[in-house]
Amino acid sequence: MSAGVFVPAPPERRARRHWLIEGPATQGRVIGALLMREMQTRFGRHNLGFLWLFFEPLLLGTMVGLMHSAHGKSMPGGVNPFLFSIVGYVPFFMFRSVVNRAGSALHSNLTLLFHRQVTPVDVMIARNLLEAASVIGVIALIMAMSAWWAEVWPADVGIIFLALLLMFLLCHGLSMMLAAGVSRWEGLDRVIHPITYLTMPLSGAFYALAWLPPSLQELLLWNPLVSIHEAIRHGMFGNAFPSYFDLEYVVRWILVVNLLGLAALRSARRKLEIF
Structure with missing residues (x-):
């Protein structure tokens, strides 16, 4: 039997294989460095300032829960009104924080974008992961405290974290679109904050669809945030009251806004004059 002859792969194939291995690893290192920089910029280097990342949504959620539970009204299925409110508000905090901070994301990191390895997408991923980590950590703490206390x-638990993941992906796509929009029209940043507050009553954060008339339920379910909040409540309270959500519809929204966001950031590169 004749010995086989080793034939090296063509240079193009070797280069493609190298990119497939090194590309994601390089991007991971860049995003990790951007995460650390963002934490140091926002919370400082000393006295565990990063704990404010978790304290802010926990404090605001607790205040909202106390205000709603102060009425002393019983809820369907014997659900605790404080727990119902905080489980609704904290995920909405992720939406509000990610969307509100999108306008300043690129301009505050403009000098970093001169580095070839750093892209606008990396900046958005790092910022948004930081916001998502705070909310997911607070939700995990809430679940642990509700079980113990x-x-x-x-x-x-699985559907809760799945819904939180979908919330992050939806917010990430929207934030990329807004960041690209603000890079072209700076006035857009002034209207983002009021719009996020106006979306709060339509998000389903503070009420269950089962409490509303069927015609209003159908109308609100066009908003993907409503399905996400309904899924989180279903994962938390089970069958205490009926839940209505369509996560496939949310996934379709995620695909659309992320594709549009990537395209918008790509077109915004010329405006930022970094390439």
């Missing part, structure tokens, strides 16, 4: 165990 109020003896309320989540009905389905």
Whole structure:
């Protein structure tokens, strides 16, 4: 039997293989460095300033929960009104924070974008991961405290974290579109904050669709935020009251806004004059 002859792969194939291995690793290192820079810029280097990342949504969620539970009204299924409110508001905090900070993301990191390895997408991913980490950490703490203190165990932890992941992906796509828009029209940044507050009553954060008339339910379900909040409540409270959500519809929204966001950031490069 004749010995086989080793034939090296063509240079093009070797280069493509090298890019497939090194490309994601390089991007991961860049995003990690951007995460650390963002934490140091926002929270400082000393006295565990990064804990404010978790304290802010926890404090605001607690205040909202206390205000709603102060009425003393019982809820369907014996659901704790404080827990219902905080589980609704904290995920909306992710939406509000990611979207509100999108306008300043590129301009505050403009000098970094002169480096070939750093792209606008990397900047947006790093910023948005930081916001998502705070909310996911607070939700995990809320579930642990509700199980220990109020003896309320989540009905389905998996669907809670799936819904939070979908919330992050949806917010990330929207933030890329807004960041690209602000790079072209600076006045857009002034209207982002009011719009996020106006979306709060339409997000389903503070009410269950089961409490509303069917015609209003159908109308609100066009908003993907409503399905996400309904899924989180279903994962937390189970069948205490009916839940209505369509996560496939949310995924379609995610695909659309992320593709549009990537295209918008690509077209915004010339405006930023960094390439």
